[in-house]
Each structure stands twice: as C-alpha cells, then as structure tokens.
Amino acid sequence: MTPPQRRRRFPKEAAPEEHPVPPAEGQGGQGQTREPERLYVVTGQVEGGDRAELDLVTLIVACADAPPSAQPEQSALLRLCQAPMSVAELSAYLNLPFSVVTVLLTELLTAELVQARAPIVRSALPDRSLLEAVMHGLQKL
Numbered sequence: 001m002t003p004p005q006r007r008r009r010f011p012k013e014a015a016p017e018e019h020p021v022p023p024a025e026g027q028g029g030q031g032q033t034r035e036p037e038r039l040y041v042v043t044g045q046v047e048g049g050d051r052a053e054l055d056l057v058t059l060i061v062a063c064a065d066a067p068p069s070a071q072p073e074q075s076a077l078l079r080l081c082q083a084p085m086s087v088a089e090l091s092a093y094l095n096l097p098f099s100v101v102t103v104l105l106t107e108l109l110t111a112e113l114v115q116a117r118a119p120i121v122r123s124a125l126p127d128r129s130l131l132e133a134v135m136h137g138l139q140k141l
C-alpha cells in the first residue's frame with residue numbers, strides 16, 4: 001500500500017514567485033528571525049550593569065505573582081517558575097537567549113519576586129557511615 005500523495009496548491013506554472021529577502025545587517029543570513037533591537041527593548045536599561053551570578057543549572061522559584069506593571073516576559077517567567085526550573089529551561093521555553101533571561105531574572109531577584117537556588121550537587125563518594133548503616137540494616141533482615 002502506498003501513502004497518499006500530497007497535492008500542490010498551485011500548479012508549477014502558476015506558483016507564486018518567492019523573492020529572497022536579503023539578511024538584515026548583523027544577522028549573518030542564517031534565517032534568524034530574532035531582532036537585536038527587540039531584545040534590547042525586552043531587557044531595558046540595566047541599572048549599574050550588574051547581573052546576578054546565574055548559570056544554566058541554577059534553579060529559579062517564584063515567590064509572588066506578577067505585579068500589574070511587569071513586562072510580559074517577566075510575567076511569563078513568574079508563571080513558569082511556580083515549580084523550581086533551571087535557567088536553561090526558562091531560556092528554552094521562552095525562546096530567549098540566556099543573556100536576556102539572566103537580565104530579566106536579575107530584575108526579578110532585585111524585586112524579590114523570585115529566588116535563585118543552587119542546584120543539588122551529589123557528592124563524589126557516598127558517605128561511609130550511611131553505607132555501613134544500610135549494610136547493617138540489610139544484615140538484620
């Protein structure tokens with residue numbers, strides 16, 4: 001059984017002409033749709049230029065709801081952070097670069113609307129006393 005064939009909307013002769021759009025200055029022709037001006041508007045003017053020490057695996061948790069004066073991106077961040085979420089996940093869900101998300105999170109951290117938590121790091125070697133306690137518990141069974 002063969003799969004159904006897709007039909008063209010327009011016959012080959014009547015196909016609409018597609019004019020290639022030259023890449024905007026600074027876009028490099030990779031088909032990027034994100035405009036640098038828009039990202040600057042999203043981040044706004046950073047006061048002092050200081051950013052929070054965040055890395056890709058830092059967990060972010062919302063402490064409060066978004067105020068009415070919050071930007072749409074900040075409101076989306078606060079909605080996503082009802083449960084702990086890493087900065088990398090936030091960047092992916094919002095389709096924004098890591099640097100832009102870092103600036104937005106710095107503003108939210110300053111306003112105390114979110115908390116940043118260090119990721120849980122497992123120790124390289126397990127605790128010996130814990131292993132001995134498990135071993136003794138298993139021997140008693």
